Amino acid sequence: MPGGCSRGPAAGDGRLRLARLALVLLGWVSSTSLPSSASSSTSSASLPAPAASGQPRLPGRCPPPCECSEAARTVKCVNRNLTEVPADLPPYVRNLFLTGNQLAVLPAGAFARRPPLADLAALNLSGNRLREVDAGAFEHLPGLRQLDLSHNPLIDLSPFAFSGSNASVAAPSPLVELFLNRLEPPAAERQNRSFEGMVAAALRAGHALRGLHRLELASNQLLYLPRDALAQLPGLRHLDLRNNSLVSLTHASFRNLTHLESLHLEGNALKVLRNGTLAELQSLPHVRVFLDDNPWVCDCHMPDMVAWLKETEVVQGKGRLTCAFPEKMRHRVLLELNSSDLDCDPILPPSLQTSYVFLGIVLALIGAIFLLVLYLNRKGIKKWMHNIRDACRDHMEGYHYRYEINADPRLTNLSSNSDV
Ligand SMILES: *[C@@H]1O[C@H](CO)[C@@H](O)[C@H](O)[C@H]1NC(C)=O
Ligand SMILES: *[C@@H]1O[C@H](CO)[C@@H](O)[C@H](O)[C@H]1NC(C)=O
Ligand SMILES: *[C@@H]1O[C@H](CO)[C@@H](O)[C@H](O)[C@H]1NC(C)=O
Ligand SMILES: *[C@@H]1O[C@H](CO)[C@@H](O)[C@H](O)[C@H]1NC(C)=O
Ligand SMILES: *[C@@H]1O[C@H](CO)[C@@H](O)[C@H](O)[C@H]1NC(C)=O
Ligand SMILES: *[C@@H]1O[C@H](CO)[C@@H](O)[C@H](O)[C@H]1NC(C)=O
Numbered sequence: 159m160p161g162g163c164s165r166g167p168a169a170g171d172g173r174l175r176l177a178r179l180a181l182v183l184l185g186w187v188s189s190t191s192l193p194s195s196a197s198s199s200t201s202s203a204s205l206p207a208p209a210a211s212g213q214p215r216l217p218g219r220c221p222p223p224c225e226c227s228e229a230a231r232t233v234k235c236v237n238r239n240l241t242e243v244p245a246d247l248p249p250y251v252r253n254l255f256l257t258g259n260q261l262a263v264l265p266a267g268a269f270a271r272r273p274p275l276a277d278l279a280a281l282n283l284s285g286n287r288l289r290e291v292d293a294g295a296f297e298h299l300p301g302l303r304q305l306d307l308s309h310n311p312l313i314d315l316s317p318f319a320f321s322g323s324n325a326s327v328a329a330p331s332p333l334v335e336l337f338l339n340r341l342e343p344p345a346a347e348r349q350n351r352s353f354e355g356m357v358a359a360a361l362r363a364g365h366a367l368r369g370l371h372r373l374e375l376a377s378n379q380l381l382y383l384p385r386d387a388l389a390q391l392p393g394l395r396h397l398d399l400r401n402n403s404l405v406s407l408t409h410a411s412f413r414n415l416t417h418l419e420s421l422h423l424e425g426n427a428l429k430v431l432r433n434g435t436l437a438e439l440q441s442l443p444h445v446r447v448f449l450d451d452n453p454w455v456c457d458c459h460m461p462d463m464v465a466w467l468k469e470t471e472v473v474q475g476k477g478r479l480t481c482a483f484p485e486k487m488r489h490r491v492l493l494e495l496n497s498s499d500l501d502c503d504p505i506l507p508p509s510l511q512t513s514y515v516f517l518g519i520v521l522a523l524i525g526a527i528f529l530l531v532l533y534l535n536r537k538g539i540k541k542w543m544h545n546i547r548d549a550c551r552d553h554m555e556g557y558h559y560r561y562e563i564n565a566d567p568r569l570t571n572l573s574s575n576s577d578v
């Protein structure tokens with residue numbers, strides 16, 4: 159120990175100085191260790207120099223409710239109830255998570271900054287209760303490659319949301335991956351406007367998404383795929399249409415998707431694939447198609463698809479596909495069917511059918527006899543009708559009489575007077 163107890167009064171001074179030195183040292187150590195721990199992901203404290211902590215924050219630094227990491231070039235504003243996009247996003251941002259907020263509306267140029275956020279490559283806007291995305295909402299983001307708009311109740315997606323507000327120019331969008339899963343508008347509001355049409359229009363507009371490689375449209379309750387929804391996406395490699403309500407692909411066209419590698423159609427309401435669709439899928443050189451969990455109907459429309467399934471290498475897990483209808487075919491494996499199994503019998507089995515025909519004839523006979531009896535008895539019926547009419551008339555007259563007595567003001571006065 160450097161300081162003994164036997165030292166004079168000067169020793170106290172020295173100890174004080176030593177303590178001060180230790181404090182300064184401690185401060186320096188903690189301040190140098192701060193940026194390294196902060197760089198992982200803490201809030202506005204991640205300014206490059208600790209000396210700047212006393213100075214006013216520069217514009218374009220970390221906005222207060224967010225967590226920024228310059229090292230990872232990431233800004234996270236997660237579950238913060240934000241109602242608009244923060245104005246002062248740091249210019250280095252490459253990954254922006256703006257999830258679980260309450261943005262509601264994304265106006266034109268929502269991310270346009272000066273200077274522009276040139277490095278922003280991945281933008282996650284999932285779960286923001288977004289109802290409206292305006293034309294040009296993603297303008298001035300020249301490096302935007304991945305956009306996630308999932309889990310938003312979109313009822314108003316502008317056709318020019320991805321193509322820029324100036325539709326006459328329609329510069330290509332830099333987007334490569336677009337996630338539009340679970341855009342569930344409230345049931346009442348989606349009846350007004352076709353959700354399918356709205357999404358298709360945004361995918362088509364201005365041929366802007368020609369660079370898109372991945373498109374996810376899962377869990378959207380899509381009932382159909384508009385004919386030209388995919389026509390302007392020639393670069394598409396991965397298309398996810400899982401967990402929708404697609405009944406048929408007859409009107410959809412995959413013809414131009416020559417780069418398509420995966421097509422997910424699991425969990426839809428597909429009943430059969432027709433020749434046209436089969437030929438289109440077969441013509442795509444690299445595609446893998448996923449068809450599980452669809453209610454295949456194994457009737458006389460099915461043989462073309464079964465024949466194709468037996469030949470093709472395109473369908474993944476084709477041995478798992480089974481019939482859902484008709485009842486007698488349920489759980490039969492599609493690949494194991496042969497054309498003698500597949501017919502379009504009416505739903506009734508033949509034995510029941512003949513008995514229904516017989517029942518029909520009997521009912522018709524009974525009806526005819528009834529009419530004949532009526533005809534033969536027409537005089538009696540006429541008399542009977544007259545009797546009924548007379549009886550009614552008598553009854554009505556009696557009723558009328560009583561009613562008039564009740565309505566007679568003199569009588570009512572009389573009764574009220576007698577009360578007094
Ligand atoms: C967001 O709002 C909800 C409900 O209004 C509230 O419970 C929650 O604490 C808010 N979160 C923040 C980060 O303010
Ligand atoms: C966007 O954020 C949500 C919620 O955190 C997450 O589930 C999703 O995977 C993210 N999207 C992408 C493309 O990473
Ligand atoms: C669209 O772009 C063209 C050419 O750059 C320009 O002349 C026109 O004024 C723009 N229109 C709007 C509405 O910004
Ligand atoms: C739906 O249509 C009705 C009448 O056509 C209109 O009053 C209502 O505002 C529409 N709702 C939406 C969400 O567009
Ligand atoms: C399928 O989509 C519906 C809504 O469209 C959703 O409620 C459900 O959770 C989804 N199922 C799966 C397995 O993703
Ligand atoms: C396929 O692409 C050609 C030219 O790129 C276009 O003219 C045609 O309309 C497209 N067809 C479909 C069905 O998308």
Ligand SMILES: *[C@@H]1O[C@H](CO)[C@@H](O)[C@H](O)[C@H]1NC(C)=O
Binds near residue numbers: 433462
């Ligand atoms: C489908 O194509 C096959 C072979 O190309 C043909 O035999 C069959 O008749 C076609 N089916 C229909 C419904 O046109």
Ligand SMILES: *[C@@H]1O[C@H](CO)[C@@H](O)[C@H](O)[C@H]1NC(C)=O
Binds near residue numbers: 496
């Ligand atoms: C077709 O099905 C019948 C009975 O369902 C069976 O006897 C026959 O072997 C099957 N033919 C082929 C080629 O599988």
